[in-house]
Amino acid sequence: MKHFIYNLEAEGYINRFLTAGTFCKPGEYAKATLSGTVNEWLEKGFSVYENPCRREMIGQRTGVLPEYVDLSECGLGAEVEVFGCHRQVELYVPFGNQGVDFSEFYFNPTYLRTYCYAGLFAQEEERAEFELQTCGGVTLWINGQLVEDFIPFTRNMVKRRRVSAALCRGMNKIVVCLEDLAERDTDYYFRLRYLGDQKLKICIPAEDEVDVDEVDRLEGMLKDMAFDREVYLDGPVELSLENPLGREVDMEAVYKPVADKIARSETLVRRSKYHLAAGSKSLRLFDAERELPGFYYFTIGCRSGQVWVRRKIATQIFNRKLLLSGPDTLEGRKRRALQYLADTEVDNVYKAAAILATGGDRKRAGGIILEELAGIDARKDCSDFHLIVVLQIVKRFGELLETEVREEVRRVILNFRYWIDELGNDVMWFFSENHALLFHICQYYAGMLYPNEVFTCSGRTGRCQRERAEELLEEWFGTFFGEYITEWNSNAYIPVDVLGLCGLHNLAEKGSRWHQASEKALDVIFRDLALLAHRGAVMTTFGRSYEKENKGNYAAGTTALLYIAYNRGNLNRAALAYISFALGDYRPKAENEAFLETAEGEALEYRKTQGYKGHVNLYLYKDRYAQLSTAVNFRPFTPGYQEHIMQATLDMTAQMYVSHPGEVQPYGNGRPNYWAGNGTLPLAAQYRNLGIMMYRLDPEHPVDFTHAYAPLMEFSSYIGGEYTVAACKEGGYVGVRAVNGLRMEESGPCRYREFKSPGRDNLWIVKIGNCREYPSLEAFYESLDGMEIHWEPGVKAEVIDQRLGRMVLTRDGFTVNGSSPYDYPAGNAGTVRRIWE
Numbered sequence: 001m002k003h004f005i006y007n008l009e010a011e012g013y014i015n016r017f018l019t020a021g022t023f024c025k026p027g028e029y030a031k032a033t034l035s036g037t038v039n040e041w042l043e044k045g046f047s048v049y050e051n052p053c054r055r056e057m058i059g060q061r062t063g064v065l066p067e068y069v070d071l072s073e074c075g076l077g078a079e080v081e082v083f084g085c086h087r088q089v090e091l092y093v094p095f096g097n098q099g100v101d102f103s104e105f106y107f108n109p110t111y112l113r114t115y116c117y118a119g120l121f122a123q124e125e126e127r128a129e130f131e132l133q134t135c136g137g138v139t140l141w142i143n144g145q146l147v148e149d150f151i152p153f154t155r156n157m158v159k160r161r162r163v164s165a166a167l168c169r170g171m172n173k174i175v176v177c178l179e180d181l182a183e184r185d186t187d188y189y190f191r192l193r194y195l196g197d198q199k200l201k202i203c204i205p206a207e208d209e210v211d212v213d214e215v216d217r218l219e220g221m222l223k224d225m226a227f228d229r230e231v232y233l234d235g236p237v238e239l240s241l242e243n244p245l246g247r248e249v250d251m252e253a254v255y256k257p258v259a260d261k262i263a264r265s266e267t268l269v270r271r272s273k274y275h276l277a278a279g280s281k282s283l284r285l286f287d288a289e290r291e292l293p294g295f296y297y298f299t300i301g302c303r304s305g306q307v308w309v310r311r312k313i314a315t316q317i318f319n320r321k322l323l324l325s326g327p328d329t330l331e332g333r334k335r336r337a338l339q340y341l342a343d344t345e346v347d348n349v350y351k352a353a354a355i356l357a358t359g360g361d362r363k364r365a366g367g368i369i370l371e372e373l374a375g376i377d378a379r380k381d382c383s384d385f386h387l388i389v390v391l392q393i394v395k396r397f398g399e400l401l402e403t404e405v406r407e408e409v410r411r412v413i414l415n416f417r418y419w420i421d422e423l424g425n426d427v428m429w430f431f432s433e434n435h436a437l438l439f440h441i442c443q444y445y446a447g448m449l450y451p452n453e454v455f456t457c458s459g460r461t462g463r464c465q466r467e468r469a470e471e472l473l474e475e476w477f478g479t480f481f482g483e484y485i486t487e488w489n490s491n492a493y494i495p496v497d498v499l500g501l502c503g504l505h506n507l508a509e510k511g512s513r514w515h516q517a518s519e520k521a522l523d524v525i526f527r528d529l530a531l532l533a534h535r536g537a538v539m540t541t542f543g544r545s546y547e548k549e550n551k552g553n554y555a556a557g558t559t560a561l562l563y564i565a566y567n568r569g570n571l572n573r574a575a576l577a578y579i580s581f582a583l584g585d586y587r588p589k590a591e592n593e594a595f596l597e598t599a600e601g602e603a604l605e606y607r608k609t610q611g612y613k614g615h616v617n618l619y620l621y622k623d624r625y626a627q628l629s630t631a632v633n634f635r636p637f638t639p640g641y642q643e644h645i646m647q648a649t650l651d652m653t654a655q656m657y658v659s660h661p662g663e664v665q666p667y668g669n670g671r672p673n674y675w676a677g678n679g680t681l682p683l684a685a686q687y688r689n690l691g692i693m694m695y696r697l698d699p700e701h702p703v704d705f706t707h708a709y710a711p712l713m714e715f716s717s718y719i720g721g722e723y724t725v726a727a728c729k730e731g732g733y734v735g736v737r738a739v740n741g742l743r744m745e746e747s748g749p750c751r752y753r754e755f756k757s758p759g760r761d762n763l764w765i766v767k768i769g770n771c772r773e774y775p776s777l778e779a780f781y782e783s784l785d786g787m788e789i790h791w792e793p794g795v796k797a798e799v800i801d802q803r804l805g806r807m808v809l810t811r812d813g814f815t816v817n818g819s820s821p822y823d824y825p826a827g828n829a830g831t832v833r834r835i836w837e
Contacts, residue, residue, distance in 0.1 A: 027109035029053035099191030106182035107380035119203035136180030262375030295552035350575035444469035484828035487543035495557030495577030502580035526588035536569035608830030625732035640678035761793035
């Protein structure tokens with residue numbers, strides 16, 4: 001027996017383990033109704049909606065310890081059985097994580113259990129102090145003795161407990177069991193921190209034939225790997241990584257496209273094997289044209305003997321042919337979009353609808369519908385995103401479906417759960433505005449379809465279901481027109497609103513209350529999209545954001561909506577965003593096109609107040625070269641979620657933004673994660689082309705720096721210094737400056753795209769410009785780097801710009817040259833002003 005050995009410094013985290021990953025058991029819980037108000041979670045947090053199944057799980061688990069499983073007795077590669085499932089023991093390689101993190105998304109209630117083992121070598125006996133941190137529950141044994149059964153089970157909320165245990169001289173066995181009930185997005189991790197001052201060693205056992213040094217070098221290879229581009233439009237998709245061994249290395253890549261498939265999504269997973277030759281400095285995965293366009297997450301693995309080391313990385317893959325201009329008419333672009341889905345999309349109900357709409361194979365479409373109905377019938381989270389399209393298929397193409405398909409559709413519709421006042425034991429999410437809308441529309445039209453049938457979950461007839469849905473729709477539209485979209489500007493969730501509203505427009509009788517309401521709402525959204533658009537994409541501040549949309553703008557749903565509506569942007573596979581739009585006859589107003597672009601020498605300023613209780617003031621400034629937008633003074637210095645506060649954009653990939661990472665490692669599953677959202681929200685303000693962000697980070701947060709996303713490879717040129725980086729492309733300029741200084745990442749997956757700035761208190765300046773204002777990139781850089789700044793951390797910032805003058809930002813407000821530039825609240829329709837040089 002030998003060991004992988006790692007030094008554990010004083011007050012360090014024990015983050016190297018043997019593990020068999022996550023064992024899953026479907027949860028079966030009593031059916032219950034829920035209570036709560038849509039969007040209330042944005043103010044009070046997720047705990048306001050505690051699901052009854054969680055309370056039931058806690059009751060079952062309290063006082064019942066999990067089985068003790070010591071993985072060191074199994075060995076690397078051995079199979080372990082838990083819940084009737086078999087998984088292999090592997091090395092857990094943290095890649096910077098402070099603990100063990102298996103956060104993931106689960107569509108149904110699922111009980112999770114993970115076992116981990118580490119040896120801890122001590123030179124001396126000690127009564128040691130440790131801190132346990134967990135999202136979930138943690139049971140800790142040391143040397144076979146139970147130390148703590150810490151089971152707060154507070155969904156997605158980290159809890160801490162200090163414990164003590166005896167360490168003997170020599171090797172100590174650390175066994176950890178992590179558990180939780182998964183409900184949709186699930187933060188699932190533990191951190192074990194040693195609080196003493198003895199220099200311990202983490203020892204991970206391995207069989208004698210394992211080449212420990214070789215495994216360590218392969219870990220180093222994955223630590224440094226990167227993609228050299230942020231989008232691959234054609235040609236080879238290559239990973240930059242250097243074979244550290246003097247021989248060929250077995251590699252694999254496991255990946256799947258981001259796709260909306262509610263049943264059997266595992267069929268989309270690709271697993272490719274490779275051999276990395278000795279001396280190689282790159283690995284060719286495939287040609288971009290071979291795979292479906294979209295944002296991809298890859299798990300890259302390499303092997304030494306029977307030991308695998310794996311790491312996640314991501315990039316955007318697209319098809320240059322989709323960037324070609326399409327038909328000049330709205331109807332032509334809708335037809336092109338439907339044909340593209342029919343030919344290309346994965347097997348989901350969006351594809352089935354497109355097949356039927358384009359006169360394709362009815363039997364093929366019916367088979368897809370039957371397969372996807374299984375996921376809806378299981379009440380997987382996001383089933384509402386799919387059921388609304390099934391209902392449109394029934395209305396428009398029902399007579400084309402075979403009897404078997406029609407009968408299964410009927411059964412699933414009658415058995416579905418449509419709202420929180422109906423019994424259920426699922427974890428479908430009802431409480432955001434987009435989900436609520438879709439549930440109400442589905443309930444409304446399902447009741448119309450089967451007015452005399454009894455619906456299982458509510459016990460109501462279809463006629464009563466429709467009446468209840470109309471009450472809920474009345475409430476929803478009242479809130480929408482009063483507050484507008486709470487998850488402001490979101491290129492992830494505006495598409496869901498369009499899916500629902502166009503769906504209602506298609507399902508409701510022409511001229512009816514709901515046909516008119518949906519059309520009015522769509523008019524508001526498509527006007528907003530035109531105002532927010534820059535060079536074919538919506539890249540602004542967001543009320544909710546994901547890395548796949550922040551970085552994957554060719555594939556974003558709003559990009560496709562701009563293409564179909566206005567012949568900007570491009571077609572893509574974001575079927576959810578545009579399937580209802582393409583199936584129907586809604587037409588955005590032609591007058592919106594005036595907002596899409598500005599003339600030479602003209603800028604557009606757009607201010608508005610919107611969302612839950614008018615919770616956000618928004619500011620956007622754009623010209624034909626660049627765009628900057630900000631959520632002004634949004635809950636500064638408080639914990640963030642997925643809010644994206646400030647965004648500077650030149651085009652779909654040439655962009656910069658600043659954030660506080662919500663988790664330690666890139667490509668995690670947290671909300672917020674490394675590149676989407678903020679762990680702690682900043683105090684932010686903007687005037688015209690300049691934004692100011694003041695950060696004061698939570699002292700307990702594991703990430704003690706802020707950073708800028710600035711993918712240098714996507715610009716035509718750039719300049720960097722101690723405090724400032726600026727870049728240009730096609731006449732536009734963008735730059736950021738941090739008072740604590742900048743350090744560019746030169747290795748790893750974020751190399752040449754991440755600029756870190758240390759410190760829990762920091763001040764950032766974000767600026768855009770154009771070639772009319774500045775004769776060169778050097779001149780723009782000097783305007784930012786030479787800017788006079790006075791700063792009182794967490795209290796006040798004074799910034800003097802040569803063109804705009806003196807700007808002062810405090811918690812109490814923002815002034816420019818002594819007066820406020822704002823007139824908030826600005827109303828959810830906003831104010832639009834055109835500014836000429």
